[in-house]
Amino acid sequence: MSGDDRQSELAQQHKQRQAQRAAEERRASARAKRNVTVGAGIGVVVVAGGVIAAMTLLGGGDAGKAATTAAKSPSPSTPVTTPSIGPTAGGKPGTCEYRKDDSGSPAKDVGRPPSKPNLKWKTMTIETNQGDIVIDLVTDKAPCTVNSFAHLAKKNFFDGTRCHRLAAPATTGLALLQCGDPFAKGDGKSKTDGAGGSGYLFNDENLGGMSYDRGTVFMAQGAEDANSNGSQFAISYANDTTALDAQPAYTPFGKVSKGMDVIDKIVRGGWITNEGDARDEGGSHAPKLPVIVKDLRLAR
Numbered sequence: 001m002s003g004d005d006r007q008s009e010l011a012q013q014h015k016q017r018q019a020q021r022a023a024e025e026r027r028a029s030a031r032a033k034r035n036v037t038v039g040a041g042i043g044v045v046v047v048a049g050g051v052i053a054a055m056t057l058l059g060g061g062d063a064g065k066a067a068t069t070a071a072k073s074p075s076p077s078t079p080v081t082t083p084s085i086g087p088t089a090g091g092k093p094g095t096c097e098y099r100k101d102d103s104g105s106p107a108k109d110v111g112r113p114p115s116k117p118n119l120k121w122k123t124m125t126i127e128t129n130q131g132d133i134v135i136d137l138v139t140d141k142a143p144c145t146v147n148s149f150a151h152l153a154k155k156n157f158f159d160g161t162r163c164h165r166l167a168a169p170a171t172t173g174l175a176l177l178q179c180g181d182p183f184a185k186g187d188g189k190s191k192t193d194g195a196g197g198s199g200y201l202f203n204d205e206n207l208g209g210m211s212y213d214r215g216t217v218f219m220a221q222g223a224e225d226a227n228s229n230g231s232q233f234a235i236s237y238a239n240d241t242t243a244l245d246a247q248p249a250y251t252p253f254g255k256v257s258k259g260m261d262v263i264d265k266i267v268r269g270g271w272i273t274n275e276g277d278a279r280d281e282g283g284s285h286a287p288k289l290p291v292i293v294k295d296l297r298l299a300r
Helices: 003-034 143-154 242-246 260-268
Strands: 042-047 050-055 123-128 131-137 165-167 176-179 216-219 233-236 252-258 293-299
Touching (some): 123 143, 131 260, 143 252, 143 293, 176 260, 252 260
Antiparallel strands (some): 123 131, 123 293, 131 252, 216 233
16 A cells, blocks of 8 residues: 555545444434423532422533422422414414424434324323333324424324333432433443434424423423424423423423323332433433333324
8 A cells, every 4th residue: 555545544534533433422412402400500409308499609511400399298280271283383273283303312203193183182191111101192282292292293203112211319410311212222331322312303392381390291302402492302200300390491281190100110110320421411311110111192
């Protein structure tokens, strides 16, 4: 090999390494956008008996991830409002708009939902290896969100997927089980867990229309990435969600009517600590009890 050829080969290898680093940075950015957090400016303070939310001025970025206590008493109810279909969901009145996800997130593409939502869906059942979870849907308040789940369920998008994140007050200040990444390994080690999606995004709905208290099911996105809903969602298992309720950023679309005992069992099983999760560098604190979605279906 001549000197020129060797120089060309080295240049090509350098270019490939740069491309790989750029791709990893895009994936890391996508992961950060998928994690449910509480707005910057709220810090975690550990005290005897638990974790409380403390309003502190923190220097930007990751430092401002926050906390709420998993208290036993319910938080004050939030006034319910019913947004009209259209302005909050995008597109013409009475229709939904689903746009291409250009964030670089890995996607399981099964096409996009129809723009006209079906308003008759009443329940969603998540059949898991740990037990069934039944959700009463608020289709009138989040029609485009429910429409998306109906489409993905019809395409068997969630079948075989793993719930990849079990957030607890002791680690992240939140109390939720997060699912919906079609590629998640759910092992608490994978740096790409939480990055995957459906290949399309849609706008927020019903913000402020429901509290995020125990049993609430809501879409997962980064707190600063409004209108970036995809396939990931979370189920709250705490009652004190004052900080989340104060700055609604995640579309609530239903309430668990059966199966909170399944969630509680998963929580009691504990989690696999992944230090990268707290710093928002990818991966997640995964539940020790594997949570595998066997089927997800909607009913009228």
